[in-house]
Amino acid sequence: MSKLPGGALASRPLHFFWIADCSGSMGVDGKIQALNNAIREAIPHMQQVALENPNAQVLVRAIAFAHGARWHVAQPTPVADFRWPDLKAGGETDMGQALRLVAEQLRVEAMPARALPPVLVLISDGQPTDNFDAGLQALMEQPWGKKAVRIAIAIGDDADLSILQKFIGHPEFQPLQANNADTLVRYIRWASTEVLKSASSPASQATTATAATNVPLPPAPDAGTLPESAEDVW
Incomplete structure (x- = not known):
């Protein structure tokens, strides 16, 4: 391990943001509760990944x-202490404003110079009702x-995949589409463990990484099989 004057290199902060759609449509067919359950179920796995990599200090917000x-969740919370309060659905889909909130927290003066690349996980079932492009630009x-x-x-099926692709900003990485609760659990766990593991690994610190591929992402999990009941498919 690299050394600093006075001792070993301290762990580097890695800021992880859940950016969750709570519009009225998320209250249909149990989608908002499925999202709450998926994130809550993923937290222990996320904590284990962080425990196995003491060189990164994972701080979670939502x-x-x-x-x-x-x-x-406003405060950057150490993942070991992170708890998920349930979301409730209702309203429009002001995704652009959500991206502005994230942008404010990613200003250079608000982020430690030694931080690892932040991880942003955007989850939505619809189309933005505000100025998404301005939020993404910010x-x-x-x-x-x-x-x-x-x-x-x-x-x-009603999520705007083209908007989500704009957010990702890389042609090789596509939005993940969850059409049932089991698939949502699988994708949420992947984003909060495998992606987190890659972002906190030494490879993510390489100076040769490009802006588009600053962290090598692991393969996304298979969507699995659809439930037999059409009522369980979104």
């Missing part, structure tokens, strides 16, 4: 967006916004 955007104007690992999960 944003909810519907009519406007708000901090669902995010990408921040150097840490460009460096961020940006993952998008579409819930159901």
Whole structure:
């Protein structure tokens, strides 16, 4: 391990953001509760990944967006202490405002110089009802916004995949589409463990990484089989 004057190199902060759609449509067919369950189920696995990599200090926050955007978990919380409060659905889909909130927290003066690339996981079942492009521009104007690992999960067939692809910003990485609760659990766990593992690994610290591929992403999990009951498919 590299040394600093006075001792070993301290762990580097890695900021992880859940950016969750809470619009009215998320209240249909149990989607919002499935999302709550999937994130809550993923937390112990996320904590284990962080425990296995003491060189990274994983700090978790969450944003909810519907009519406007708000901090669902405002403080950068050490993953070992992170708990998930349930989201409730209702309102529009102001995704652009959510990206502006993230952008404010990724300003150079708000981020430690030694931080690892942040991980942003955007989850939505619809189309933005505000100015998404302006929100994305605000995010990408921040150097840490460009460096961020940006993952998008579409819930159901009505999600705007082209918008989610814009958020990802890389042609080789596609939005993940969850059409049932089991697939959502699988994708949420992948984003919060395998992606987190890659972002906190030494490879993510390489100076040769490009802006588009700053962290080598692991293969996404298979979507699995659809439930037999059409009622369980979004």
